[in-house]
Amino acid sequence: MARALSSSAKPNWISQQQFNRWQARRLWARAGLTYAVMLAFAIIFLGPILFATISSVRTDPTAYPPTLNIPQLSPRNWAAAARLGRAGANNRWWGGFAPGADVPFEIIYFVPEGQEPELPEPVVPRRRPGAGLGSVLAIDYAADYATITPVKEIERKTGRFVVRDEELSGQFVTYAFRILYEGDGPEINRLPLDITAPRRQSYARSTLSLSRLERRGRVASYDNVAPGVLGYVLYNYRRTFSEARSITTERSLFLNWVSNSFIIGFAKVLTTLLFASMAGYALARLSFPGKNLIFILILFAQMIPGQVIFISNYLVLRDGIFSLSRLWGQTTLLNSLTGVILSGLVGAGAVFIMKQFFESIPREIEEAAMIDGASQWQRYWNVVLPMARPALGALTILTFQGAWNDFFWPFVVLTTPEDIKTLPIGLLTFRNVYGGTGDWGIILAGAVMSALPIVILFIVFQKYFLEGVSFGGTKG
Amino acid sequence: MFQYTQFAFSHRRKVVTVRIRRQEITAAYLFLAPFLITLLIFFVYATVRAVIFSFSNYNLFNLDPNYSGEDPFRWVGLLNYLNLFKEELFLIALRNSIIFAFIVTSVQTFGALVMAAALNTKIRGLDFFRAAYYMPSITSSVVITLIFMWMYQRRGVFNYLSTQLLSYLPLIAVFFAILLIAQLLQVFIERRRGLPAGWFDPALFVVSFLLALAGTWLLNISGVIVPREIVPVDFIWLQTRQEVPAAFPTFLRAAVPLIAIMIQNIFTTIPTFMLMFLAALQDVPKSQYEAASLDGASPVQQFFYITIPAVQPVTFLVITLGLIGTLQMFDQVAIFGSAVPLRSVITLAFFVYNRMFPGAQTPEVGFAAAAAIFLAALTLLVVLIQRRFIRSEAQ
Structure with a gap:
């Protein structure tokens, strides 16, 4: 707060001390106003998400007028719900x-x-x-x-x-x-x-x-x-799990989507960490012919719109990546998690991040290992990779977030049956099925739950996300 | 490499060096293999195939040797590209994409810059607010779109807030009138006393604000100014073909559902860009602003003559990222789906998808590929123009 209004146009009739106080008042007021503006922006940007979260517990979130006075949030009802839950099944929670x-x-x-x-x-x-x-x-x-x-x-x-x-x-x-x-x-x-x-x-x-x-x-x-406290407050949330069921397996669709999203997310994080750091290491440390061509390809891959490449990629997956998938008994990789994972093993952006990071590590560290006769792989695996922990951390978060939120490619590849979808695509199914009848409680509850893992990640690993802004900034 | 060449005098050493070099190349390609394979199959091969398809009438089935349909595979040259401009839906998609990209990019760039300028102070707690602003950008497009669709319902939050705003309009007007008068009066008095108070003096503003609040409240409870009784706003955001502004020629109008997507898109991207601007602004020396305010420059003048020139490189970056993102907008169209008329929100990216998977009809892969290549060329054009701008800036 060192921005002094150093205009020294002090009138003669007040003392310097009084004038300083006059100026200090302005500084305090300015700080207060800045906080007020920040708070207003925060309300605007968090408002829709928070209000949707609160409304998601309402019996009908589209009931007019929208309100914060929701029966599900009143302690009187909580107490009654617990009592009734006990009377119904001796379970005050559910x-x-x-x-x-x-x-x-x-x-x-x-x-x-x-x-x-x-x-x-x-x-x-x-x-x-x-x-x-x-x-x-x-x-x-x-x-x-x-x-x-x-x-x-x-x-x-x-x-x-x-x-x-x-x-x-x-x-x-x-x-x-x-x-x-x-x-x-x-x-x-x-x-x-x-x-x-x-x-x-x-x-x-x-x-x-x-x-x-x-x-x-x-x-x-x-x-x-006879709802119990949680059964009363989280009624819509319970519905997302219990109501939408697969016609063939009778399993909860929402649960399936969550686990599919986690499987794809974890698989992509693993492959990206390994392959991006390998490729980044080679590009940063080793000299070989064709390096420049690879850089051009990386740039190109980051610029090409998804709508250009999805046509061929769809056909490639349809044919099981040149019939390779027959090796493990799948004739097509459409509508399979394997297909989504294999087509996105490692992104060009991730390789670029790792290359930048390895270039910032001094070469001398490796040279000691080289003199000891360590192989290239040992130098990478035992010496350089353990030092790359911060970069790998950021990459983990960004990759998981990208995979979790990915819409277009899963939307193309995962269409039937409902069981195979990921969360974002599944939520779209919710919208199509329940939105038509105005049943927004279940849709909002699903949306809030699908945002939860990323919000938690964000709160814990905020630093990495904000670094992602600067990574993204280098892309253009 | 220096230590190798130094000792590479003897023939034997040379052989070793060559072997090490060959090992290094092999190792490099082994390290790169998984990445290169992915890159070659899913990017290079994919792009080449898209280009090739765009010169053909491929429809997913007519390359099959047993194909017996009425449209056998053949090369059609540039016909697909020419036909694009004869297709009404494509022209609508093109118009929608361009209007969308233009409006969203300009509003979000300007809004982000203004917000960043307003927040450009080093104060405690900035990190907390930064995190709060970033929240809409980290959640998936589906979650944000569903939340906005819920708010766009006919009896939803947007219409409710509009109703409240219209109903409280007299009170709001009175509030701002008192605020303005109180501020002018106070500044006038301070200046008469010889104190160097600016028109936006923060300390006086706080007093004016409290006065306005108290005045409005008093007028309200005494029954002089009361909220108006109005019919609840029932604006149809989604299921409508309405285009605005109605006075404009067709190619300059935007459908209401498209505007709904614009509002949502601006909302989610402003914070990210604001943070980029803020990072740039914090590098601008404070002394520039102090000197300007000494010379009597108002905050608005300072914004136009100091802030905007200082962040110009970031502005170009933000505009480019914004244009690329908006030109390729797909998710929101797909999620709005059947809740809105397709023609009012279709974009180039969705047009490509729509021709590749047209439901019950035969896919027009060649045609879709041509549209996709067109979209890629448009994106590339934007990037090239931006590069040129930056280069001319640097000179």
Whole structure:
């Protein structure tokens, strides 16, 4: 903060000390304003991501208006969800509906003056959320095992309530009932509930906040009334794993995509570290004919758009890289992780980074090894490579990030079945399947989870990412 | 190499040197082998094949000896390239790509520079904010695009914020009016007292800001100025063919969904470029700014006469990287997919993909290759122009 406004145009009527104070005030104000501007920018750039993350726990993230006042984030509901989860399956975290369950539930209606309160009708509906992937698979319905005890009125209290923009006086009536799981059967992870209110009775409150009001406010609908804390807050997140299932293997698609992305990411990191450092070492240290041609090729490879090379690369993978893949029994490398990995063993940019790094290591270090009669490989593997740890670290992060976020090439190669896709391509499937019906909860939850590994990497290894900016800067 | 030549007098030594040299070459190529194989198959061979295909009517099937369709393989010369310009969808893609590249590059370059200038101080905590700004750039295009698509829903965040903005417009106007008047008055008084206060004096600005806040709040709770009652904004961002500005000729208009992608793209790239500018700006000596403010230059003048010339090399780099990135924009088009009309967002890169994999129709590989080569040539042209600019700068 050494930027003094060194203008010495001090008027005569104040002392030098006062004038210094006047100037110091400006410096403080300037620092404060800079922080304010920075904070504003941070809100703008992080805002959409943070708000999407918060909204991803809402039952319907597209409900209007967008708000931060979300039932899933209220402690009252957390406590209720834990209690109900315990009652449903003795599991306060993930809830469920297991044999022997006895789930107590209360709902409060407002009944305007001059109207006699009537009992509402609770029903456990036969319903599965989402119209999407794997909805043809059979599941167990809580409806087949649940019994609801008769509804009882337990309390009346007079009060005022706003119904359709009009404040009315009347009474709040509390009704209670229990949902029982009698006899034997499977444990079911969800207990949906619909409560139909008599005409002119308005929903006011219930043990757990409702998921949505249907049929002009007459039906209070709950996705799960025995959720447990996590089952309640992370309802959409659980859906991404449990709902989208492969039709052939019945395995969770999302889980498959995550593991595919990790496999490709790790494989690419390994091959890139090894092959880029080998090539970079040769280019930095050894002299051989054709070196300049290779530099030209590296430059060329970094400039050529993906849309030019994908045509031939698609055909090459289709034919199993000149039928080489028949050696290990694959006739085509399309729709296979091997294909994606083999076609991206090492990038030109990575080789360039390693070459730059090896050139910065003094030659003398190797010469000692050379005199000891170490082979070229030993010099590379035992002497130079251990010194390249910082560069290899940066390369690991950048390669993993690139592989994890890669869209175009997996989009071309991995098309069917759904099981084989990577996370970004899989999320696109989510968008196509669930976006059409406006089911954004599952899409946002999937998006947030797929960003998570990179965000964690970024927070831990920030330095390497910011170095990536300068690496990227040298590309043009 | 010096120590070898020094001792290479005897014949025997020479033989050893030659052998070492040959070993070195072999070792070099062994070290390079995995990289070279990848490079040759997936870049060199691929590019050569794309060029060759672009002169043919190849359609994925007609090179097969058993092919019996009605379109046998033949060379067509430059026909594919000529046909590109007869194809309406290609012309639309070309227009979209150029408008997209032009608008996004100019806005993000200017925005990044202004932001960098605003943040160009060495203060504590800069690293934290740097990390925060960088967050949108590290997440994948799919995640960011999905989040933006969610915000672009008809009852989504964008329309909600627009509604709020319009509804609170009177209050915002009053706020800025008070801010302006308070600042002018204060500067005027300070100057009357002989103190060297500038029009943007930060200490006075803080006071003006608080005054404006208090004034607006008072006017609001006393009921003089209240938010307007308006119908919620229901602007269709995605499923629309609307083009704006409507007064412009067709080739200068951009479809609303394309503008939606522009906003998103600017949002994700500004921070990266801002950090590049910031790095360059921190090397500009502070004394230049001090001298300028002594001479009475306003912050705006300082921005145009000191900041912009100082970061010119970085500006060229940012423009080139921006143009290359935007000309090859593909992901967002693919992710928006069926949620928007194809014609309104199709770009050159997506056109190539679309012809290579046209769903139920026969792929037009030759045609797609021609479009891809055109895209590569366009990119190359941008790089060459930029190189020329930099060279003329250096002289």
